[in-house]
Each structure stands twice: as C-alpha cells, then as structure tokens.
Amino acid sequence: MSDDTKTETVLTRIWLEEPEPNNPFATRAAYCHGYDVYGEMLGQARWVEMLYLLMRGERPTTAQANLLEMLAVAIANPGPRDPAIHAAMCGAVGGSPAASCLMAALGVGAGHLSGSREVFLAMEAWSQCATDLDAWQRHLTTPPVATASIWPTPEHPSGFDPHGMSTASTVKQTLSCLAKISPGPLLPWLQKNLSALETFTGLPLAMSGVAAAVFTELGFTPAQGEMLHLLLRLPGAAAHALEQSQSGHKKFPFFSIELENDPAQKAMP
C-alpha cells in the first residue's frame, strides 16, 4: 500500500500538462505525444488524427486518417436493431441519465456478437494469419478452446455473422470503399479472398470483421481496436437514445413473453 505522505504521481507517455503560474491545478498548455493541443492542433488537426495520435503515439498519414474516418462513419450507427443501440434506447425511454444510456450501449456492445470482444478476437486472428489463406483456413476451421474467463466461449468465428445468409450489402459497400483507399495490404486482400474465407466459416463477413481488418491495417493492437470500436459506435447510441427519450415509452416496443412455467397454469385442473 502507498505511503500516506508520499506524493502520488501518474506516469504517462501520452500527455504533458504545464500549469498556470498562479495555479498548479490549472493547465496553461497541454501536449499530446509532444504536440501542442491547444496552441497548434486546434484548427488544424482532424478528430480522427487526434484519435490515432492518442492511441499510437504518432500522427497518421492522410491516407491512414482517411481510412479511420471512413470506418468511423460506417460504424457510427449500427441502427436501432443493434442490441447495443437497443440497450441505449431502453435507458432513454425510462428517462435514465445520459451516461447510463451510453453505459448500456457499451456493456451490451462489448460482447462477441457484433461487439468489441469480437473485434478484439478478430484482430488477434489478423495478427496471427495476416494474408496467409492457409493460416486463415486453419484458424477458421478450428473450434475455439474453452477457457476460464469472464467472457463466454465464442459461438461463431470472430468477424462473421452467425445469422447471415450472404454478405450484407452494407458490409460489401463498406469493404469496397475502404479497400479503395486502403494504404496497406489487408483490406484489398480481404476483398479478394472474401469468398474463400466465407467458405471456410460457412458464414458471411460481418461489419465487426471489416472493422477488425481496418484497425489491424492501421497498426492498432487488439486492445486498442476493442476500445475504438466501443467508442466509435457511441454516436448512434446517443442519437437513438435522445430520439426515444422524446418519443416516450408508450411508443417503444415492450414485446411479449410466453411463460413456460406459470404457476397459475399449473394450478388449473
């Protein structure tokens, strides 16, 4: 445990703050990986450049920034059918705080079905298999090993849609646009070999699989990709939550439950 009299400090390679001369707790200047955020980056840097810089420690090339920005647009809103967005709306219709709506989206969107855990594992696969089709075949046809973890064992290959019949048009459009501006080898390779990969799995590529390829192509680690996927899908959650909070719960689905063990039914002759 820490000594009560010791000055506690936070070590960081990301952020430097210089204090105002009259207040050690007020910031005169802040530097992100060496760049003056308020003195130079504001007005010049794009949002995605800041994201990339924060995560990777270097600013992206224009091509990399464009790729990240295009993905950010593609995954900004998975739409109200997506469980994470649905969760955010559940918060909103009851008048829950804004943060709880986004926490709901994060919690539900963290899993292995179209969520950030799926992106993490798909990125690990990209790191292992890269553009080696044989390696992909081995990976995609090997059942996952069940390990003791807070995470359930994946029930489908990461990055693929367990309920899909063919690659969704939106996924194909996204991959096509991204592959055109891709600075690296992964996305063009994915587009070229999509059919083979889908044959290995028997399932179509999902948007999470595209996101995993993009994050890997941009040099993010699986942990960074997981974070970015959570972050970049929040705009849709926020917008749909706000919309439903205005509409109210009476217009929001409540669904029906068929109870299979109703004690009242058992009591009936």
Add this chain to the structure above:
Amino acid sequence: MNGPELLQQSVGHLKSRMGKFFPGERTVFRGHDLHVELKDMDWIELYIFGITGRHFSPEQLRLMHAIWTHTSYPDARIWNNRVAALAGTTRSTGTLGTSAALAVSEASIYGGGILVRAIDFFIRTRKRLEIGGNLIDCIHEELNAHRGIAGYGRPLVNGDERIQPMLALAKSLELDQGPYMQLAFSIEETLLAGRWRMKMNYAALVSALGADIGLTPREFHLFMFPVFLAGMQPCFIEAAEHPEGTLFPLACADILYQGAHKRRWQAAIEMPPPIPMWNLSQATNPPNAVHHSEAEHGYHPQHPLSPVPGQTDQPGRAHP
C-alpha cells in the same frame, strides 16, 4: 434451423422459464409467485435463487452473506471503490458511480476474472483427480499455462485478514470440510512444500466454498458480482460530502510525462505509411503497453482480493 429463420422465430416474443410480470396482478419468478411463495425470502436468498433456480440451506446462505461482508472495504484508494468516490467528487449520481465501480470490479487481477479462474481450476482439477490424475501434474500444467494459480500466492509473512474469520465461520456452519475446500488446502500444501511458496488467498477460499455449495463457475461469477458493493457507497458518500473535486486531486506536476519531446504540428503527412507489423507479440505489446504478469497470479497488493506479490503494472514505477 439457423440464419434468419432462427431470428424470425423469436421476433416479438420470448419463451421464458425465468419470469414475467402481470401488471397489477402478480409476478412470476422462476416458476413461483414472487409475492406469495417467495415473499419471505431475504434478498440474498432470492438473489442466489434467481441465479441458480435452487434453494440453499440457512447455513449456506449465512456463508454467502459472509463472503460478501468480509471483503466490503470502504477504502477509496482501492481502484474500483475509487471509481465510486470519483463519481462523488465530480457530483455524478450514486448509481452511475457505483455501477461503474461494479463494472470495474470484473477485473483480471482481482475480482470477477480471478474468481472465475479459481473456481474453474478447482472443478477441473477435481475431475482430473477423480479419474486418477495427479495433483502435482495439474498444478504444473496450470502454472505453465498461466504462470500462476488463481487464488494462490502471497508472502508467508503477510496473512490475508479475511481467511481466518471466514474459515472460523465455515467451520461453525460445518461447511469447511467439503471436497473443494480439502482440495484447496491440498493445493496450498503442495505449493508451500514446493519452490513456489504460495499461500491460499481469499479468492481461492471463497471459490472453494462456492464450489462446495454447488455453484458452477458462471453461477459463482454472477453471485460474486456485488461482492465489493457495500464498501463502495461509503466512498461515494464521503467524497460527495467533501468539497467538489477534492478527492485525490492531481496537480500538473503530478503527471510525470515520459513521452516524445515537444514537436510542431505541421501540414498533413502525405508520405506512404509504415507497414504494420503482423507479429502478434509486437501487436499486443507496444512499447507503452501495460504488462499483465500479475494477472496470471490474481494479485495486486492494493486490492484486497489480490494478495500475491508481483511487479507493478505501471511502467517505471516502483512497487508501492
């Protein structure tokens, strides 16, 4: 059936054995009328019934209460508690702060992650022993796979203040002689006798007790979800009562920067990008990565459920 047909089958409704509420009339909870058949249950009894669908003896329920109370520490320095306290100092809501703190408790070096690994190891090991396996082999394999055994490891000089009270209670309730408790102690004896010199900690103890009362890893994981909760609310309250922003404030000088030198932000870079590295070890361990060697042992000295010594997670920082 699969694909869209499987989804189509579930559109709009849910077949459930867990429950339903009939507005203005009644509520069914796992096949029982909540307000008639279950109305006299205390909260933890209902909670564990909701998780398992099974009923537990008064002694087992008493033990479950104690598993929670013995590790609810209202210490705002502890990371998950600190989240609740930070919510207090920023004048967020108690529920948001506590919810975030509980989510944070599903950690890999303490709390949820280590508890799941501990109970899973006990269950796997007992199965192996029942079919003639050797305990030493099981321990070696676990150590090789994870560089540690979840729930074990602590300097002999440092005791875990929760072990003796919990053991005394388990003994008084005659719940201390189950097969998993015996296995937990056998593992400890083996580890102490070998070169590892690791003692059982609270995570192993409660995992063994959980397994002995019949909980599966998932049931135990869910049961333990609020295990730190009672210590969190006091942290939030105290921080909320103090002047805003005064919980562990950090001055600019307290942020020790170790990154790139100052540089100019110039026009956009048009050069071809560097080729990303495909090597997994590099991909998962960038220069500024936090290393998780302790995660394999279930340890951190600043958390009560992490009693094994190890290296700090924070690069460049001496162990507190």
